[in-house]
Amino acid sequence: MNIEEIKRKLLPYIDEDRVLEHEPMDIHTSFRCGGSADLYVVPANIAELFSVRELLLKEGMPHIIMGNGSNLLFLDGGYRGVVVKLGEGIDRVRFEGNIVFAEPGVGLAALSRQAMKEGRSGLEFACGIPGSLGGAVYMNAGAYGGSISDLVVSVASLNSYGIMQDRKAEDCEFGYRNSIFAKNEEMIVGIKLQLGEDLPARIEERMVELTERRNAKQPVNMPSAGSFFKRPEGDFAGRLIEEAGLKGLRVGGAMVSPLHAGFIVNAGGATTRDVIDLMTIVRETVAERSGIVLEPEVQIVGEE
Numbered sequence: 001m002n003i004e005e006i007k008r009k010l011l012p013y014i015d016e017d018r019v020l021e022h023e024p025m026d027i028h029t030s031f032r033c034g035g036s037a038d039l040y041v042v043p044a045n046i047a048e049l050f051s052v053r054e055l056l057l058k059e060g061m062p063h064i065i066m067g068n069g070s071n072l073l074f075l076d077g078g079y080r081g082v083v084v085k086l087g088e089g090i091d092r093v094r095f096e097g098n099i100v101f102a103e104p105g106v107g108l109a110a111l112s113r114q115a116m117k118e119g120r121s122g123l124e125f126a127c128g129i130p131g132s133l134g135g136a137v138y139m140n141a142g143a144y145g146g147s148i149s150d151l152v153v154s155v156a157s158l159n160s161y162g163i164m165q166d167r168k169a170e171d172c173e174f175g176y177r178n179s180i181f182a183k184n185e186e187m188i189v190g191i192k193l194q195l196g197e198d199l200p201a202r203i204e205e206r207m208v209e210l211t212e213r214r215n216a217k218q219p220v221n222m223p224s225a226g227s228f229f230k231r232p233e234g235d236f237a238g239r240l241i242e243e244a245g246l247k248g249l250r251v252g253g254a255m256v257s258p259l260h261a262g263f264i265v266n267a268g269g270a271t272t273r274d275v276i277d278l279m280t281i282v283r284e285t286v287a288e289r290s291g292i293v294l295e296p297e298v299q300i301v302g303e304e
């Protein structure tokens, strides 16, 4: 099925200005590089999202779900298929005491601020993670000793037959930066979280402290996807990369951050090729020196 035909079939369900052809992905991802997606579809609400997903599955059209694009690296050849963007309109949140029901497109920073105002604690660790809640569940995002799996009660998702699943946290196979959703290609559509209770001022204090720590140690003002590599067992990727003398190393516009060696940043005009070449040098050098093979945490998608 060609893209024109898919676009035509999508239009009964979604406004034309929400179905973009040949959309550059550098403007939609935090790394600010990568080629274009054949189609970039932005459903306005959860009902549209369901219709879009159903059609793409029915037509056997390759597609990828994207939250905030803060852990995605698109190759320079772009993506042959449909990128479905979850954000505004798919971000409703309801607090019922310590329980939160949320749609996947809500931003983690916005959600943690809202929880703070409601006097609900537990999301402080997430206030500086620039992802969506859906992306955080998929990745089991975490920081400063907390991770989203500590708070998840259950996750609703649509499988590849279009059937709704409702999984309890213990069935989500959460691990370090991993979940069942990274293996089964289901689309996360609703998340139930259990928070604690505290005074908003105390929650805010913790958020401010964590933000200051993050700002001091991480290159938050440069395009990146956060920590490029997963933490190896018993060590830190940043420490191993620094020890290998790779801080500040550049390939084209890609650079190992001089501030935090665990981050590869786009220092200006990087192509994804630059990032991949730099990643390869880092992995090979670290493996030679330490015997540890670093695995990327960043999700690399698309065509060369």
Ligand SMILES: Cc1cc2nc3c(=O)[nH]c(=O)nc-3n(C[C@H](O)[C@H](O)[C@H](O)COP(=O)(O)OP(=O)(O)OC[C@H]3O[C@@H](n4cnc5c(N)ncnc54)[C@H](O)[C@@H]3O)c2cc1C
Pocket (backbone or CB within 6 Å): 030, 064, 065, 066, 067, 068, 069, 070, 071, 072, 086, 104, 128, 129, 130, 131, 132, 133, 134, 135, 136, 137, 138, 139, 140, 141, 142, 143, 181, 186, 187, 188, 189, 219, 220, 224, 225, 226, 227, 299
């Ligand atoms: C400056 C910076 C700091 C960061 N700090 C941290 C940190 O401290 N801790 C941490 O864990 N991460 C961190 N990250 C990485 C990133 O923000 C997290 O991994 C985040 O959870 C990704 O969410 P996202 O919405 O951007 O996901 P995306 O990048 O859009 O997607 C990531 C993956 O999730 C899938 N996905 C997204 N939404 C859904 C859905 N609804 N259903 C099914 N699959 C879905 C995508 O297909 C993709 O495979 C950082 C990134 C940056 C740029």
